[in-house]
Amino acid sequence: MTIAQGIVINDSIVQAAASNNQTAVIRIVTIEREYVYGAAGIARELAARLGWKLWDRLLTKVVARFAHCEQSEVKRREERRDPLYYRLLKSFTLGSYEGNSSVCPVETLDADSIVRISKQVVEEAASGGDCVIVGRGSQHFLQDRDDTLRFFLCGSKKQKIQRLISEGQEETNAQVLVDTVDSERAAFIRNYFHADWPNRSLYHAMVNTDAGSETAIHVILSFLQGFDKGLGKLHSEAVQQQLVTKRVANP
Numbered sequence: 001m002t003i004a005q006g007i008v009i010n011d012s013i014v015q016a017a018a019s020n021n022q023t024a025v026i027r028i029v030t031i032e033r034e035y036v037y038g039a040a041g042i043a044r045e046l047a048a049r050l051g052w053k054l055w056d057r058l059l060t061k062v063v064a065r066f067a068h069c070e071q072s073e074v075k076r077r078e079e080r081r082d083p084l085y086y087r088l089l090k091s092f093t094l095g096s097y098e099g100n101s102s103v104c105p106v107e108t109l110d111a112d113s114i115v116r117i118s119k120q121v122v123e124e125a126a127s128g129g130d131c132v133i134v135g136r137g138s139q140h141f142l143q144d145r146d147d148t149l150r151f152f153l154c155g156s157k158k159q160k161i162q163r164l165i166s167e168g169q170e171e172t173n174a175q176v177l178v179d180t181v182d183s184e185r186a187a188f189i190r191n192y193f194h195a196d197w198p199n200r201s202l203y204h205a206m207v208n209t210d211a212g213s214e215t216a217i218h219v220i221l222s223f224l225q226g227f228d229k230g231l232g233k234l235h236s237e238a239v240q241q242q243l244v245t246k247r248v249a250n251p
Contacts, residue, residue: 008206026149026227027129029220030138032198033153035181037163038213040134042153046217047132050224055125056134059118066117069109078114079135080184081191115192135185139202140193149227151220152198152206159210 029046033039040056047054060078064071115137122138125131126145133142139150157178164174189197200206205223207216 008200010200010204010206026147026224027131028126028142028145028148029132029224030142030148030150031132031134031153032139032151032203033135034155034185034198035160035178036153036155036209037160037167038209039153042209042213042216043132043134045213046220049217049221050132051130053125053128053131054134055122055131055138059121059125059133059136062121063114063117066121067109067113073109074114077109077111078118079137080188081111111188111192137189137192140189140195143202149220149223150203151223152200152203153209153216154198154206155209 029050029052031039031043031046043056044054046052060071060074063078064074067074118136119141122133122136122141125133126138126142126148129147139152142148143150160178161171161174164177165171169177186197189195189199195202198206205219207219209216
């Protein structure tokens with residue numbers, strides 16, 4: 001790993017791509033994030049500057065259309081596992097239809113169906129290229145594509161809580177919200193992708209947003225410029241000229 005001001009670069013992914021003589025033009029950026037204030041805005045501004053399509057709320061909208069339900073229902077369930085009571089009820093309901101092929105259970109919207117539909121929508125969006133995709137497992141669905149850069153946005157818990165308080169949240173509620181959302185996303189990734197969250201080896205870089213949204217956008221754009229110039233020049237031209245770096249051993 002290379003650690004710089006506000007960024008951890010995954011050298012192994014970058015160098016592996018270089019050793020494989022990767023020549024694909026980067027046409028997709030995926031952004032996974034902790035419960036970080038401003039992550040949606042960072043993705044929106046990044047897409048605007050690139051002139052690319054943003055798949056964030058739009059992804060939720062399309063999933064809802066495929067699932068024949070309201071967007072609010074998808075938003076309430078996406079990127080989290082179903083509650084234990086719901087999983088038990090689902091298991092009981094499905095089991096009650098065993099042996100009776102003439103009767104089918106009513107189609108329900110649950111985490112399994114949302115993940116299945118999300119995969120379809122994400123892959124379709126990626127096929128069109130020139131897009132920024134936010135979360136929803138996209139970093140896993142597209143991990144084998146060589147035209148994709150994968151980033152993880154993170155931030156200190158203190159900063160997250162302070163930003164929520166500045167928006168009107170009580171301190172206790174802000175702390176619970178930060179802990180709950182991040183733990184739900186971690187459980188979602190473990191359950192559906194059998195991976196840690198965040199899985200550092202999956203991302204080209206992890207960007208700390210404490211320094212501000214503009215800095216995070218600048219870092220991601222620098223990565224894109226580096227890949228445009230050639231993988232061999234990534235650190236020397238696109239990153240090291242703008243960030244003070246030091247080498248550390250891989251964790």
